[in-house]
Amino acid sequence: MLEIDGISKSYFRKKVLEDISFKANEGEILGLMGPNGAGKTTLIRIINQITSADKGYISFQGKLMKQDFLKDIGYLPEERGLYRSMTVEKQALFLAKLRGLNSSDAKTQINYWFDRFGIQGWRKKRIEELSKGMAQKIQFICTVLHDPTLLILDEPFSGFDPINIDLIRKEIIRFKEQGKTILLSTHNMQSVEEICDKAVLIHNGQKILEGNILDLRNEHKESIYSISFHGNMIGFATALWAGYEIIDKIAHTDEFFTVYLKMRKENEINDLLGAVMPHVKITEVKEVLPSMENVFMQQINGDKVAIDE
Amino acid sequence: MNKVWLIAKRELAERLRSRSFLGMIILGPLMILGLVYLFLSFDSNKKQTWNVLIMDKNELFEGKLMPNKDPNFNFHFINDFVDYPDFAHQEKFQKFDLTVWINEKVVSNKKVIISYRERPSEAIQRKLVYHVERRLEEIMVEEFTSLSVQKFREIKQPLRFSLKDTYDPKNEKSLTASWVGFTFGAFIVVFILLFGMTILRSVSKEKSNRIVEVLLASVSPRQLLSGKIFGIGLSAILQVVVWSIIIAVGLYLLRISLFPDLLSPEMVANQLTGEITEAQNWSNQSPFVELIYQKIQFSNMLVFFILFFLSGYLFYGAFFAMIGASMGSESDGQQFIIPITLLLFASLAAGYFVVLFPDSSLSTWLGFIPFTSPVVMMVELSNGFDDGEAWRLYLSLFLLLATAMVMLFLAGRIYKNGILQFGHRVRFGMLLKWIKK
Known part of the structure; x- marks a missing residue:
């Protein structure tokens, strides 16, 4: 569907992107991650033909990307922008036409989306009369009005309240189910974990990570387990030996705890269970996978995994 | 496109x-x-008729100025001189817009003073000066020459020099x-x-x-x-x-x-x-x-x-x-x-x-x-x-x-x-x- 191959870009001798390659397939949500200034926006602009790459190429549906394909792409930039003095309806009509819809199709689509988001009453309002969240909704609708096959959403959840975040999330999942490809650039790692199939991490203009979300989390796991038990915490701790390191604990009651342990050396979970079972009553044991945020932090800073589950 | x-x-x-x-x-x-x-409108002052007081102490003009009436002016003659403050404030002069002072020695000193309440347009000024000048010409011709007024005016006409561009003589x-x-x-x-x-x-x-x-x-x-x-x-x-x-x-x-x-x-x-x-x-x-x-x-x-x-x-x-x-x-x-x-x-x-x-x-x-x-x-x-x-x-x-x-x-x-x-x-x-x- 979308293939990025060896894209490089420099601004005044400063390398912004260096040999970036990845693919996004149909019906897939790909999370594009990276710290501020990593080069995500530049890459997105190159995909959208807003700027050109110094090297490499982009193919869309098997063909070299060109201006004509932009009508099949919906782009929601991070820096939202609408004509403030235009009415919602005129704005949507103008942008829909600009993306290739004729007047009647544009009106049909506008009706559908205004109904879907329950905003028929906003038609005649000027953008400057709307709140930030309301304007964000309009911006989202304008992005998808022309029924694109590829959606490029840069921070789609920013500026929304939890209810609207949920609304947008559901829409994105619906698009995926319809077979659309979604490129999601966000700092919201929870969203990446929840809705993305794949992720690409860019840092200092270079791709440093790519893969399936679950695979990435598995690849970065550090033999951390959580054990919940009834019993005495001191008894539990004394049953352990140097092969395990308690890195965190939660006391639910005086007699009920959850402990996070990191295995050392070649120790296995069975060895651990054998050591503590005579002293406490175990209710749950599971391996803790790092969150995408942890993966992100690890890759960018080399930080140790901080348990957040 | x-x-x-x-x-x-x-x-x-x-x-x-x-x-x-x-x-x-x-x-x-x-x-x-x-x-x-x-x-x-600067060229055609909205004031249509100006009441002009001619102060002609020696009655040099003999109470007349020109043969035909000019719709822009009403002329009144007095054989006296009215000072500026009197003209400005006295009730009887309020109906006059302009004064023309013909002094006793005007024939020799060629001085005529026009005073106004409201400044007349350039065109009105020129018209008034024109009328007074014409009358004075008549008087001077009568007093000093044996010529007809028309002949005198012909002689009086200044030489008209004109500066012309050789390449644009018609001044297009x-x-x-x-x-x-x-x-x-x-x-x-x-x-x-x-x-x-x-x-x-x-x-x-x-x-x-x-x-x-x-x-x-x-x-x-x-x-x-x-x-x-x-x-x-x-x-x-x-x-x-x-x-x-x-x-x-x-x-x-x-x-x-x-x-x-x-x-x-x-x-x-x-x-x-x-x-x-x-x-x-x-x-x-x-x-x-x-x-x-x-x-x-x-x-x-x-x-x-x-x-x-x-x-x-x-x-x-x-x-x-x-x-x-x-x-x-x-x-x-x-x-x-x-x-x-x-x-x-x-x-x-x-x-x-x-x-x-x-x-x-x-x-x-x-x-x-x-x-x-x-x-x-x-x-x-x-x-x-x-x-x-x-x-x-x-x-x-x-x-x-x-x-x-x-x-x-x-x-x-x-x-x-x-x-x-x-x-x-x-x-x-x-x-x-x-x-x-």
């Missing part, structure tokens, strides 16, 4: 919705008509005609500045409210820039057309309703005496009327006005678009607006130079330089081109249009590279880098 048209339509619609544009399109020409009216390239061209040129400058600033504001507004990124995901920067310049250009043409219509209709209405007399110099002259028609050309008293109603060849001037305005608009518009696209913030880039504005004013100065020195070689060159040619060529056009010289007009237009295209191409590059750059300070070196990229 469809997208360019869409963007142009949106720009045009935005202008048409804007109150300032709607205000300008109606109020602008009305203000011009108002100024024209003021100038014209008169200064008045040049000023007409200059006025058209000045309008071009005003319109370019007005709509150039509109381009700048529109570009920087889209940039600052970030919609430009949304637009650029659908159209190329060049399409966006073209659509913008095209759309604002359409609003400019609309404004020029509306102005032309309103001003044309307004001038016509002024002509037929308010100033019919001013357009007929003979009529005014005949109101005096039959014999003086030739001596006084009253149309000279209203050069502005002559300028508007007789000198300007509206159709020809308007065609080239529109052509040079559009070419100049594209040329200068490219600069304004460059500044708008390269601004890091809405307040940034002001330092680049000043030089462009100064260049526009320099083109006015060039036009002024050509008015004064139309035949200098510098004037010829200024007509080919795109920065100055719109104004200069308007001045040249109003003077008319000699046979076989019209190519200069077309070459100038071609050069202006060609450089406008080059500038638009460069503006496109700066636009493409600068439109998504934010928060920086505009530097000349940066613009050069963007052009090269």
Whole structure:
């Protein structure tokens, strides 16, 4: 569907992107991650033909990307922008036409989306009369009005309240189910974990990570387990030996705890269970996978995994 | 092309919705008509009849001034001198607007003092002086000569020297005609500045409210820039057309309703005496009327006005678009607006130079330089081109249009590279880098 191959870009001798390659397939949500200034926006602009790459190429549906394909792409930039003095309806009509819809199709689509988001009453309002969240909704609708096959959403959840975040999330999942490809650039790692199939991490203009979300989390796991038990915490701790390191604990009651342990050396979970079972009553044991945020932090800073589950 | 048209339509619609544009399109020409009216009415003071007190102590004038009555004046004679404070404040003098003091020795000292309550127009002053002078001539002829008054006047006529251009003996390239061209040129400058600033504001507004990124995901920067310049250009043409219509209709209405007399110099002259028609050309008293109603060849001037305005608009518009696209913030880039504005004013100065020195070689060159040619060529056009010289007009237009295209191409590059750059300070070196990229 979308293939990025060896894209490089420099601004005044400063390398912004260096040999970036990845693919996004149909019906897939790909999370594009990276710290501020990593080069995500530049890459997105190159995909959208807003700027050109110094090297490499982009193919869309098997063909070299060109201006004509932009009508099949919906782009929601991070820096939202609408004509403030235009009415919602005129704005949507103008942008829909600009993306290739004729007047009647544009009106049909506008009706559908205004109904879907329950905003028929906003038609005649000027953008400057709307709140930030309301304007964000309009911006989202304008992005998808022309029924694109590829959606490029840069921070789609920013500026929304939890209810609207949920609304947008559901829409994105619906698009995926319809077979659309979604490129999601966000700092919201929870969203990446929840809705993305794949992720690409860019840092200092270079791709440093790519893969399936679950695979990435598995690849970065550090033999951390959580054990919940009834019993005495001191008894539990004394049953352990140097092969395990308690890195965190939660006391639910005086007699009920959850402990996070990191295995050392070649120790296995069975060895651990054998050591503590005579002293406490175990209710749950599971391996803790790092969150995408942890993966992100690890890759960018080399930080140790901080348990957040 | 469809997208360019869409963007142009949106720009045009935005202008048409804007109150300032709607205000300008109606109020602008009305203000011009108002100024024209003021100038014209300056020549025809609204006060129709002036009551004049002739203070003739020695009764030199014998209570008469001229054979026929002038509808502009009512003359009253007294054989006394009234001091200024008395004339100013005494009840019995309040009905008089002017006094003419004929002193006892006027024949030898040639001094006549006219005082007024409300300053009369130049035309009224001249008429009054004319009447008094004629009467004094009669008196002097009677007293000192045996000539007829008519003969005396013939002799008295000064020698009329005239300075003529060998190449333009009929004075077709008169200064008045040049000023007409200059006025058209000045309008071009005003319109370019007005709509150039509109381009700048529109570009920087889209940039600052970030919609430009949304637009650029659908159209190329060049399409966006073209659509913008095209759309604002359409609003400019609309404004020029509306102005032309309103001003044309307004001038016509002024002509037929308010100033019919001013357009007929003979009529005014005949109101005096039959014999003086030739001596006084009253149309000279209203050069502005002559300028508007007789000198300007509206159709020809308007065609080239529109052509040079559009070419100049594209040329200068490219600069304004460059500044708008390269601004890091809405307040940034002001330092680049000043030089462009100064260049526009320099083109006015060039036009002024050509008015004064139309035949200098510098004037010829200024007509080919795109920065100055719109104004200069308007001045040249109003003077008319000699046979076989019209190519200069077309070459100038071609050069202006060609450089406008080059500038638009460069503006496109700066636009493409600068439109998504934010928060920086505009530097000349940066613009050069963007052009090269």
